[in-house]
Amino acid sequence: MAYFKKVLIANRGEIARRIIRTCDKLGIETVAVYSEADAESLHVSEAAEAVCIGPAQAKKSYLNIEKVIQAAKETNADAIHPGYGFLSENPEFVKRCEEENIVFIGPSAETIGLMGSKLESRIQMQKAGVPVVPGTDQSIDSIEEAIKIAGELGFPLMLKASAGGGGIGMQLVHNQEELAKVFDKTRQMANSYFNDGTVFLEKWISQPRHIEVQVVADSHGNVMHLYERECSIQRRNQKVIEESPSPYLDEELRMQLLEAAVRGVKQIGYTNVGTMEFIFDEHKNFYFLEMNTRLQVEHPVTEEITGLDLVELQLKIAAKEALSFKQEEISKTGHAIECRLYAEDPVTFFPSPGVITKLELHEDTRYDFGFQSGSKVTPFYDPMIGKIIVHGISREQAIEKMQKTLEGMEVQGIKTNLPLLEQIMKNDQFKRGNYTTQFITQNTELLKN
Amino acid sequence: MANQKSVLSPIPGVFYRKPAPDKEEYVKEGGNVKAGDVIGLVEVMKSFYEIKAENDGVLAQYFVENEDLIDAGQEVAVIIEQ
Structure with missing residues (x-):
């Protein structure tokens, strides 16, 4: 019934408290992690154990894979719940959990990686007969190609980074000139933000x-x-x-x-x-x-x-x-x-x-x-x-x-x-x-x- | 007489001296600035707020390092009016 003996919660705030609540109900021991800025937080006092994993900035604490893994090993946690945001959709983190024999409470690294690619997930969904926004299913590598495809789809269009998310790496274009203007910049941005310059085009839906x-x-x-x-x-x-x-x-x-x-x-x-x-x-x-x-x-x-x-x-x-x-x-x-x-x-x-x-x-x-x-x-x-x-x-x-x-x-x-x-x-x-x-x-x- | 003007951050957060990790600093110490020039960036709750110079002059000194945590009202730099 208890599923796990001890779960580490790799998150903060309301969602960490929410996860602790269910663990308590099920008799599962809990470990909170926290940054120096969160030492007085409620999730820290409500968990059975708590480990400080670094300074305030998320990339130095809640996003630091090795610090979280180390906290789990130190406290003998047998599973990690990632909550949302932070490391929850990071395939590298899931792989590290597997290597250390800690259960990641979520899907496999492979599935997370697959759905993290907008282009790849479009292809998979079409195979399943799930409608996707009219657009391209392959990477667009040149402006000439982009203009040709745009002509077939019709403006307005959304130029999207395949690895993008949360509204970043998206550009609305109303005509050929606008497309030509933003094409290189969007690819470059995708490259520096997500380490993947793959972009594709989708129909823009105005009142979604x-x-x-x-x-x-x-x-x-x-x-x-x-x-x-x-x-x-x-x-x-x-x-x-x-x-x-x-x-x-x-x-x-x-x-x-x-x-x-x-x-x-x-x-x-x-x-x-x-x-x-x-x-x-x-x-x-x-x-x-x-x-x-x-x-x-x-x-x-x-x-x-x-x-x-x-x-x-x-x-x-x-x-x-x-x-x-x-x-x-x-x-x-x-x-x-x-x-x-x-x-x-x-x-x-x-x-x-x-x-x-x-x-x-x-x-x-x-x-x-x-x-x-x-x-x-x-x-x-x-x-x-x-x-x-x-x-x-x-x-x-x-x-x-x-x-x-x-x-x-x-x-x-x-x-x-x-x-x-x-x-x-x-x-x-x-x-x-x-x-x-x-x-x-x-x-x-x-x-x- | 040259007039010293403090640049204060109206908000707390993480202070950055450059627009992105792989970019140049907005202004180097000793560099010229015009009123309205961006001299730093503050990250606050996943949003970014630009700190601007209010006067023309020379940015004489930064009082905070890149990625330092700052409080609201903290002095981040000083500009000597020219």
Whole structure:
């Protein structure tokens, strides 16, 4: 039942605490790692053991593979949970874990590498009959070739680095001149950022929605979906609000999407939990975008509607156990919404580090937070302070609950996006469920009031 | 008389003297700067904030090294007006 004796959590903040919570429930011992800047953090005091792995800067601590491996060996941890971000999608780290006989809680290094290449994953998805954005399936090596292909596809297009991610290494081009202007620069940037200058072209989708599918696969051939998450409310290409189910899908379209995701996952022999991200155009066509081969920030909305503990499923799968349920036994109940609270100006999104002098939360709400009253939000890491998650019998009820929860919250000492979250929950367009990734940009003026 | 002007960082974070690890420093000590020139970069919560000179002059000295951690309001350099 315990899956592992001792798990090291190679992360910080809310997600480290979230993983410790499930380990505690299952009787698994925990080891936290922390940087010098995080010595006073909650995840450090909540783990049974804690090891300092270096200075504040992530590349000198949380991204330092050897420091993390050394901490695991020193404490005799038999598995490492990477959380999200940091080393979670780093094939080199997974290989190092294997070499040291430590179980990496996630998919294989090979699968992570495969899905880390946008071009390679496009090819695999097409083999599985999963639609991809119209575009090229091979590396474009010259501007002449790029112009020829662009002529066939038609502008506007997105020039993308195959190894890119998180909005970096992407360039929107409206015509031949623009393409010629940015082609070399994008290849060069891809080379210096990702050590891989491979670029390709895709049709640009102007008013997209981002909807993703949570999948779960064990090493015994069981592959299932845990429904979708609607993630279109974003700022600067980063998610702000997620909900499940998506208000955009009818049952037929939902089934098509979920089945496509499962086909894709089977194609690559994926194991553990993962997320297939899709983009929808204005005609309700959907296309595969990328796969996140790890636990997702917004996993709580899936936990709320399915009643499953995704971290427990990760541990179980990593321990080579078979999932104990079948697809038809997974049901979804009601509607869940997650809001991400960021330490930033609600209008300009400029980061706002500092000390949280007061943090007042509702007692009966799920908060996955990395901080509490008196905590210092340092400038070194992600601005996300935590997540507020509600579950209701309907979307309307969930929105109402979120409105009340946000109204009753108080954060002092630093600026947060709390006012923005409150405005969105009251916004008619949001309430109608009729929004795209452009929502925040298009509503800036409205949201200022 | 030459006037000394402190350059302060309005935000805490990690200070960089060059735009990217493989690039040249924005300004060398003793180099000329114009008002509005970028003299350093501060990484704060995965965002980057440019520190600019507010006056024309000579950047006489940096008080922080590349990749040093700095506090809000910290003096990072001094410019001698000319």
